[in-house]
Amino acid sequence: MIQNVKGTKDLLPEAIAKWQYIQSTLQKISEQYNYEEIRTPIFEKTELFSRSIGEVTDIVNKEMYSFLDKGEESISLRPELTASIARAVMQHSLLRQNPILRFWYFGPFFRYEQPQKGRQRQFHQYGAECIGSRYPESDAEIIALAVNIFNSLGIKDFKLAINSLGNTESRANYRETLIEFLKENENKLSKESQIRLQTNPLRVLDSKAEADIEILNQAPNILNFLDTESRNHFEELLAILDYQGIKYEISSKLVRGLDYYSHTVFEFQSHALGAQNAMGGGGRYDKLFLELGGEETPAVGLALGIERIILIMEEKGLFPNLEKKLDLYIVSLDHSNQKYLISIAEKLRQNGMAVATDLLRRSLKSQMREANKMKANYLIVIGDDEIKTNLLTIKDMRNGEQTQYSLNSIEEFFKKQQ
RNA sequence: GCGGGUAUAGCUCAGAUGGUAGAGCACCAGAUUGUGGCUCUGGUUGUCGCGGGUUCGAUCCCCGUUGCUCGCCCCA
Known part of the structure; x- marks a missing residue:
């Protein structure tokens, strides 16, 4: 018998009721924040993703579903949506009609990985992007939007981890210092981290290997390298979150996997999940438009993993009675x-x-x-x-x-x- | 790409030192041929994941393989 492709799932009617419940909540909250839905193609030119996400990231390196179409063009199934949205914004000159754009989306994404709990090859994300503002109010709006979604769904038991990578200059300064530090300890690092030291040193900070963690406790702290502009941005954001009563935990080792982030990065974590404990995350990407050949445009965005949210809600019994009569x-x-x-x-x-x-x-x-x-x-x-x-x-x-x-x-x- | 676990009915799972299999749920039908739920009675369903080996005989032992699952890496 022919079976579904590894890492994909059928959504049978019983599951659909849950999905519709979540989707209607997502739409309602998004509209309350005046975000508009956007839908872009499921596949794009491979170059769009390799230029935006970063050549050395695992997503681009080994996880993309890429193929040559009949016109010999390299096409990839989308592994995320931020790059596609940036492309659409530039292509349709949307910022000429409106200095600030607020979009939300929902749909399937594709990454070739070994499936495990909360991780599939075809998975679904909700996301929101706020494009055009460099001010921390927009970071705060995106975070508040996510917090509101969790509240509406009844998800209470989560942690918001937040960090700042600073702007290009302060990030580069930190990177140099970190490389120096890691090289001094290179032989004590795990093999994975030694490789990442060459390819993407910031992500060594993310290592879960015990030996690495011990060394990293001595590592220089990225927050000490923020210049005045970067520090102000971060502190203003934290002040808004404080004022709104949004609880967070500053974690200076949070470095997200996508290359395009600068300044704010954040992640929502839950213990209800297995090893894949992030149910959502995002950050600021002020340089992305530039990388894609457009004008420099400040922006901040967020993505939530729908399958992971469903896992949490099932475990905690958060779905209402969805019985159809x-x-x-x-x-x-x-x-x-x-x-x-x-x-x-x-x-x-x-x-x-x-x-x-x-x-x-x-x-x-x-x-x-x-x-x-x-x-x-x-x-x-x-x-x-x-x-x-x-x-x-x-x-x-x-x-x-x-x-x-x-x-x-x-x-x-x-x-x-x- | 690497490591652990697992594979028996549609689902959840039993099973025997090797003699070709069961339970509960679900499904179908019936219990005064014009009345559901609760209850009762009866019934259908399996190449015991696949291929090979050992054996008189394998679902059980051995080897291989595939799927699923959890984890590493990375991410949602």
């Missing part, structure tokens, strides 16, 4: 009445009711069982008596009460119910 099930005693039954079902659907009927010519008992299983509120019975008298028997499935009505008065009856 059916308005009405129509049963017939004799299959020769099918045409009549169908015409009544159609009529009531046109009045806005959700109506189901039996398609297997089953016994009355079986039809009733199915109506019960579908949680139908009402049942209409059609038999010879009903046809003779031109009345319909309607039963309230919740209390078992049964009455007879003409078709017209049934329509009236259901109008009142709605």
